[in-house]
Amino acid sequence: MTGSITRLTSxxxxxxxxxxxxxNPQAQRIKDLTFNGKAIDPAATFLVATNNYRAYGGKFAGTGDSHIAFASPDENRSVLAGVD
Incomplete structure (x- = not known):
């Protein structure tokens, strides 16, 4: 699934x-999160492009080897340029 994701942060x-x-459990940087102009369904699944540091670091939620769907030695922009 391809589309646009919009978020407003503080x-x-x-x-x-x-x-x-x-x-700080009360802090919320994401104020509004939409996909193709509609509110995100909390049960929806998304494929997120990120760099190796975040993907393999294991410090961020949803990271580490078991969460990698596709790995490439190329820069993110080069990989994403080939996505329809």
Whole structure:
């Protein structure tokens, strides 16, 4: 599935620290999250493109070897340019 994802954020207060430990449960940087102009279904599944640091680091939710759908030595923009 391809489409556009839109989000509005405010970086005023972090929810997690540098080790991905929650430090402020009330902080919410994502104010509105849509896909093709519609609110995201919390049960929906998405394929997210990210860099190797985030994907393999294991510190971020949904990361680590077991969550990798496609790996490439190419830059993200080069891989995504080939997606229809």
């Amino acid at each position: 970086a005023s207060r972090p929810r997690y620290d540098g080790e991905c430990q929650m430090i």
